[in-house]
Amino acid sequence: MTSTEGRPLRLLVLVVVLAGLVLPILAGLWETARAAFGILPAIGAETVSVVPWRQLLSQPGFGTSLMLTLWTGFASTLLALLLAAGFAAAMHERFGPRDGARIIAPFLATPHAALAIGLAFLIAPSGWIARLLSPWATGWDLPPDIATVHDGMGLALILGLLVKEVPFFLLVILAALSQLPARRHLRAARALGYGRGVAWIKVLGPQVYPLIRLPVYVVLSFALSVVDMAIILGPSNPPVLSVAVTRWFLAADTTLILPASAAALVQSGVVILGIALWWGAERAIIGIGRVWIRRGGRGLSAEPGIMAAGGVTLLLMALGAAAIVALMLWSLAWRWSFPQPLPESWSLGAWMRPGAGWGAALGDTLAIGLAATALSLVLAVAWLEGEDRAHMPRARWAEAMIYLPLLVPQIAFLYGLNVAFLRLGLSGNMGAVIWAHALFVFPYVMIALSDPWRALDPKLLRAAAALGAGPARRLFAVKLPILLRPILTAAAIGFAVSVAQYLPTLFIGAGRVATLTTEAVTLSSGSDRRVTGVYAVLQAALPFAAYLAALTLPTLLQRNRAGLSGGVA
């Protein structure tokens, strides 16, 4: 066999990925950059100038927004990484990777917006926690006047990011650990006199980190540029930079689009600089760490820190679960006055009126999610099959291309992409929104499917080939059926990613496409928690339904095939 086998397929995949994924990002960045320097014909701006930058610098609160962005982004990412590592150190010997994934999956499935709204319901001055504690413990008969949500320091936003990112880091850490002889190395270190905690820091940490570096950068980029969660939980005046940019882009005063574009470029600069800083810190820590390891200190004292990290992580998970319960309670509440611990009367009212808006939003969310997932899945399978046929490992640039949409901040190119779509007459079109969603769904589908795909026993394929099955029959009659479970899991992950998207719908939909997420974020600033609750519950329920389907369908379809139930999933 030669590497020319499957070349047409690989070329086709490459062209589709370049034209479908890379080109829109570059075009979006290009249009954003043009607008940042004064060129946006759609609003009659046609001369190159630096005026947008001057306007940006004179925007009230710009400096504060920038500082808030750096603070919330770095604090949440660093803290999430430390907590997840501590939790993994405390717990990983107690459960296998599959148990871990089972506990973590619900947190990954819940969209940021739904979780943020639930958290706000929980920790707001008039939220569920205050109601449970009042008046017997706090003495409050009215909601107190303290900012527990939208606080100026961004603490609520950091908390929200932690609830989402700690489980994500845990998942990637557990996956990395499963590739290492972790137990042997821990035993070796402990036999040399190192306590469990120190052994983790000196032996497993340095081996795990290189395996999770890209996901760490993805989280850092996300935390530095998140919009939906920052609108719901973050500081409001001034907000973090990404929220400020979104507001300027959508302001009634269209001249703000130019400084907004400049700010969007700043936002990409912040992310690039942030990742560079993080990378520099990695280098420094590696250098210092080596000297520290050489000194041979056994230090038995890291144990309390690890136990504390484990405890805080459990607390975050409990908060996340309580947030979802709070959403459900409010969506079913009729009368619930402060400080009653539970609603005084219940009603299905909000649920009985799909015509009031959530019916249409649900339909659009489903349509976009299913279409974007199906497209991404086909492309991912074609990509992996192309790799198989060429017998080639994935090149680094190809891996980088997959991660590109996750590393470039959305706000930096989505408005520019919409400008490009406007020119092509695609803006506000359902197809364009699906395309924009697929930009972010595809990387996750690809990441989720790659490992199980490669883990497939090559002997089965050789056996099929020896029986006369050609490449197509090997793909459709052997690979896809055997990989049904991981394929459905990847699809569920992709669907969850689509359901959670906010900015792509907002910008590319040009206000004409509304999903559960865009509606929920808009409603979250309103006062009717019952309606908001319905949207958020639906938003959280869709990914769960998808995961449930991914779990149960293979069991139903392949119920007499015990050899398929474990292993590869």
Added chain:
Amino acid sequence: MTGLELKSVSIRAETSPEPLFPPLSFTVPRGTVTTIVGPSGIGKSTLMDFIGGHLPRGFRAAGVVALDGRDVTRLPAEARRIGILFQGAALFPHLSVGDNLAFGLAPHVRGREARRAAVKAALDHADLPGFADRDPATLSGGQRARAALMRTLLAEPCALLLDEPFSALDPSLRNDLREFVFSHVRDRAIPTLMVTHDEADAGAAGGPVIAL
């Protein structure tokens, strides 16, 4: 009593009332090697795990492990001062060969120069001169095993467990390495317990052989 002492040690899986093997009682005097042989799956490695303080979840053990008269059964692995040499050596891939040894070197050796000198001496002694900056992945099986022994000895263990340390090596290398390991054990008067399924290992050790 000096040496490594086991008193009525028995281990069973949590799911089964039957112990893996009948209760064991024996003493390994300093500077000698006792060998445990038995078919795979009988629990030899689990016994080693128990002695070293690494008993995996899912197992229950009874009995006492004592080291120079001190009961270590309840101590965590890191406080027992029982070194382990694994099959495949388990050198840490993120550290150079020298840093692997420095990782093992007892913390009471202070100062950068002193520590570097101790590592260098150990490498020379193991016939690995100038290997300090090498990536462990570039070492041969025998070199890796010698480096791992040095890492273990630098931690100044009071007892040594050998968990089939020679079985991954070429037969031609095995003899040399056995000789190397056993001579160090005798020189330092360390009580050593070895599990193996290779008769030749047991013969070369020269001490008592216990069949499970």
